[in-house]
Amino acid sequence: MALDPEKIRKLARMTLETRPAGICCGDWIHLVAEYVEARRRGDALDERLLVVEKHARACPSCASELEVLRRLVADENAGA
Amino acid sequence: MDAGDGRSRRVRSSRRTLGVPPYARAAISRARHHPHEVPPGAPGERSGSCYRTGVAAERTERTNEQWLEELRSSSRRASDAALTDLRALAAAAVRSAARAARAGESTLEDLTQVALVHVLRQLGRFEGRSRFTTWVYAVAVRAALSELRRAAYRASSAPLPDEADEPASTTAPPPARAARNEIVALMHRVIERDLTERQRAALLGELDGRPRAELAATLGTNPNALAKLLFDARERLLTGLRDAGITDDEVSEVFEL
Numbered sequence: 001m002a003l004d005p006e007k008i009r010k011l012a013r014m015t016l017e018t019r020p021a022g023i024c025c026g027d028w029i030h031l032v033a034e035y036v037e038a039r040r041r042g043d044a045l046d047e048r049l050l051v052v053e054k055h056a057r058a059c060p061s062c063a064s065e066l067e068v069l070r071r072l073v074a075d076e077n078a079g080a
Numbered sequence: 081m082d083a084g085d086g087r088s089r090r091v092r093s094s095r096r097t098l099g100v101p102p103y104a105r106a107a108i109s110r111a112r113h114h115p116h117e118v119p120p121g122a123p124g125e126r127s128g129s130c131y132r133t134g135v136a137a138e139r140t141e142r143t144n145e146q147w148l149e150e151l152r153s154s155s156r157r158a159s160d161a162a163l164t165d166l167r168a169l170a171a172a173a174v175r176s177a178a179r180a181a182r183a184g185e186s187t188l189e190d191l192t193q194v195a196l197v198h199v200l201r202q203l204g205r206f207e208g209r210s211r212f213t214t215w216v217y218a219v220a221v222r223a224a225l226s227e228l229r230r231a232a233y234r235a236s237s238a239p240l241p242d243e244a245d246e247p248a249s250t251t252a253p254p255p256a257r258a259a260r261n262e263i264v265a266l267m268h269r270v271i272e273r274d275l276t277e278r279q280r281a282a283l284l285g286e287l288d289g290r291p292r293a294e295l296a297a298t299l300g301t302n303p304n305a306l307a308k309l310l311f312d313a314r315e316r317l318l319t320g321l322r323d324a325g326i327t328d329d330e331v332s333e334v335f336e337l
Contacts, residue, residue, distance in 0.1 A: 020318075059319070
């Protein structure tokens with residue numbers, strides 16, 4: 001099986017339009033910093049930030065990034 | 081874990097140069113060619129503690145606006161100082177990512193360069209809703225983990241078709257083409273190995289432009305179940321790309337989407 005260039009491009013577009021929990025990984029990364037800070041402050045999360053959590057539950061790669069970021073920010077705040 | 085054979089360097093190089101905003105080009109160039117260049121009096125020169133502790137504890141405090149202003153500044157001194165501190169942030173993020181991925185320290189320097197370039201390229205997407213430093217950590221962590229995933233994927237997978245089918249050549253393909261070839265090969269691999277037979281049939285039918293109703297009838301299912309099959313297939317492809325360290329932005333750039 002070898003897809004022609006046009007189909008490959010179409011497939012790439014279809015793949016990028018796939019949004020686990022309503023958001024793509026490319027947009028998620030730009031929300032996650034705000035989410036981590038809100039979590040640390042104990043703020044109530046609005047729908048926009050709750051999507052960060054939902055997406056992480058559906059996307060293992062983003063979940064691992066969230067975990068590292070949480071720890072990094074916690075270490076920084078602890079003055080490590 | 082090695083993140084840097086010759087081929088991967090070519091591919092990474094293409095990723096580094098695609099879509100770089102003009103204001104970041106000079107900074108990226110300096111970051112690449114003079115990674116240890118620390119301007120006189122710049123905060124990073126004081127002790128290099130950012131690298132030792134893994135957290136940029138001694139950097140100059142800046143507001144979000146100051147960060148952006150200095151990084152985009154036409155003043156070499158201002159932008160170098162900000163770039164030095166930015167690099168320290170990226171280094172801290174990379175160190176944490178590498179620790180989480182249980183990667184050795186030998187690639188930290190390369191990973192920091194990659195992460196720094198990613199951050200500079202993405203500056204225009206920072207909306208100021210968080211601290212700039214937290215946003216930098218997020219982007220740098222993704223860049224580092226993506227590189228580490230890519231290295232692990234390469235180490236565990238067979239040669240890509242373009243490598244296996246073609247005789248060894250001393251002429252490297254253009255970086256953008258190398259990156260494209262890598263992604264195309266990976267997509268084929270996921271379709272062939274990771275999708276179920278029904279997912280594959282649904283996806284290929286969709287790519288052929290077959291009407292959904294006809295495709296559903298062929299597969300002996302209904303349009304709703306077909307939509308789920310297609311979603312699952314696309315999600316598996318997305319996961320396959322991410323597992324191999326390829327980000328959405330890279331796919332967008334390579335295919336000009």
